Amino acid sequence: MRVGIVGWFGSDNLGDEMLLRSLITCVRSVEPQASFVVLCPDPERVTRLHEVDSIHMPTLRGGPGTRERQSTAQRALRECDVLCLGPGTVFQERSHNLPWPGTLPLFARIVGMARAAGTPVAVTGAAVREGGTPFGRQLLRGIGAACTAIGVRDARSAGYFGRSAQVIGDMAYTLPLPQLQPQESAQKRFGVSMRPLADGVEGPLIAAIGGCTERLLSDGWSGQFLSMAYGRGAQGENDTTIYEREFSRTMDLAPSPLDTDGPLSASLDRWLTTLAGNQLVLGTRLHAALLAVALGVPTVAIAYERKVNDAFVDLGLERHVVQPDVDAATLHRVAMETAAARDEFHKAAMRVADQGVVSRSFVASVLRGLKK
CATH class of the missing domain: 3.40.50.2000 (Glycogen Phosphorylase B;)
Incomplete structure (x- = not known):
């Protein structure tokens, strides 16, 4: 089985990297021989950290390498049995350092590319940042309608996708934790x-x-x-x-x-x-x-x-x-x-x-x- 994952990985945010590790671990617990390709901003970093294949996300804006990224992503999606959107707060219209319309058009495009490739898409532990607009809500409904399954982090995010959305919690809750030995220390x-x-x-x-x-x-x-x-x-x-x-x-x-x-x-x-x-x-x-x-x-x-x-x-x-x-x-x-x-x-x-x-x-x- 070939699993695609798309998210903001490789940007050196430990929370995002823990989420990716969690999802990979969950998939391998069901399909031990599964292989992965991660669509992300920094493929080289993701491959080093997680030992999986990774490629650049296709960009919406023109510039050097745009056509190559697009064709590489199309080939990768055709080879996938499923594409997972998330985990993490991947659906963002704006933040203090992200201009409108944010990530939504990019993710809508990736979903459209997956559908054209015949690859089913599942929202997996993703979330929607607050502060959206009517345009953003409409685009999220379209993304949800194109997915075969929608599992979101919280009830507020589920509201953007409708009745088909399931609240599954934060994927970090699945992260394997180390075995800890009880320790007593005089200093707190x-x-x-x-x-x-x-x-x-x-x-x-x-x-x-x-x-x-x-x-x-x-x-x-x-x-x-x-x-x-x-x-x-x-x-x-x-x-x-x-x-x-x-x-x-x-x-x-x-x-x-x-x-x-x-x-x-x-x-x-x-x-x-x-x-x-x-x-x-x-x-x-x-x-x-x-x-x-x-x-x-x-x-x-x-x-x-x-x-x-x-x-x-x-x-x-x-x-x-x-x-x-x-x-x-x-x-x-x-x-x-x-x-x-x-x-x-x-x-x-x-x-x-x-x-x-x-x-x-x-x-x-x-x-x-x-x-x-």
Whole structure:
């Protein structure tokens, strides 16, 4: 079986790379001999990290290599038994660094190319960024109508596609987790995930996180910064710029799995083990927060986008969510309440595991449907 996957992979965002690894793992659990081709912005990087074939997405705009990319994508789609759209927030009309109409025309074109090649298409753990227009909603309905199966991350995204859409949760919930040995440490450690944000939001939030971490450090905690993205080819996405400017004097920088030139798998397990060693995480990046919860680590989610809030509400953790305009005193109070709620997060970790079963079942049903 040949499986195509299309998404924003290879841009050095750890969340996206974890999602791709999760989907590949789910497919291989059903079809161990499956091969893959990933349509993405940086094929060379994806091949190194995941050891699969990858090609450039076809571009909508003219320029050098446009015709070659188009023909390469057409040939690749003809060879696929199924094309998976996602996982991740692949359907975006705009963001703070993405002009309208965003990714929607590109994904509509890829779906049209797959249909012309006779290749069925399945939305797989994808999501829609908020803030869409009537044009975008119409285009999403057209994409959904062309798909044989629609499995989306959350109920809000499902609403764009209609009754045929299934909510399967975040594909990161299926990520294989390392076997952890119980560890007792006299010193408590916290992790911070902070991404670049829009002007007017970033400054006050950095002040709040800085004030909270200062109090934690004065109380004897140690801290580490979790850089989730280097922003390869994506302006305003490099988390280390925040670390170097704001936090390098007060906490260590945790090694990133993205620092490897080889496969992601071994370095990712080491990163997850390090993440599990925290007694508290403060996270803006969705997948820093979700993977911490999956490991049972008490986590405060900073909801810079609706998807962060929605994910924690779905897990029954809404009291551990703060908004980006939170002040330092409130953030510290919520952090202390969260750190004391370990039993609550152990239960949430079990809910994550249950949701992972739903995601894996959806992928299995898509693959089984190809054989009917």
